[in-house]
Amino acid sequence: MRAQVAEIVFDCGDPARLVRFWAELLGGTPVDRSPDWSYVDPPGFVRIAFQQVPEGKVAKNRLHLDLHAPDVSAAADEAITLGAARSGGLVTDDEGDFQVMLDPEGNEFCFVSG
Incomplete structure (x- = not known):
């Protein structure tokens, strides 16, 4: 069995703010599922989601x-x-x-x- 990418998730401090940035950049409508989870479905691309976490970013993305x-x-x-x-x-x-x-x-x- 092969898995398929369902979405790419970014950990972040403010999902609602970040989803609006990426929706403007790539297209699609931002959706706030809850205060700690937002997503956008950019045309022709996999869903990008944003999950609130308590810690800030401290290093380069992998x-x-x-x-x-x-x-x-x-x-x-x-x-x-x-x-x-x-x-x-x-x-x-x-x-x-x-x-x-x-x-x-x-x-x-x-x-x-x-």
Whole structure:
């Protein structure tokens, strides 16, 4: 038997705030199932859920999302207007560009063009 990914869950301090950021970034309607659990179903992607935990983020994520964007700089600028921040500078190599970003609670994700 093979399992299938049902959803990707982020631990966080404020699920309602984070789900709205990701819904604006990826599309979909934010849903607050309870005060400690929210989710969004982005078009063409698996559900992303946000679970409230008491502790804050203290280290780099062991897993992050790479989001394809034809114009990485423009995508980063737009994400910043939604509450994200850049982490480091734009990196360009033979495969294209990428930019490491932080969501409003500091979770890493990347915009990639290649």
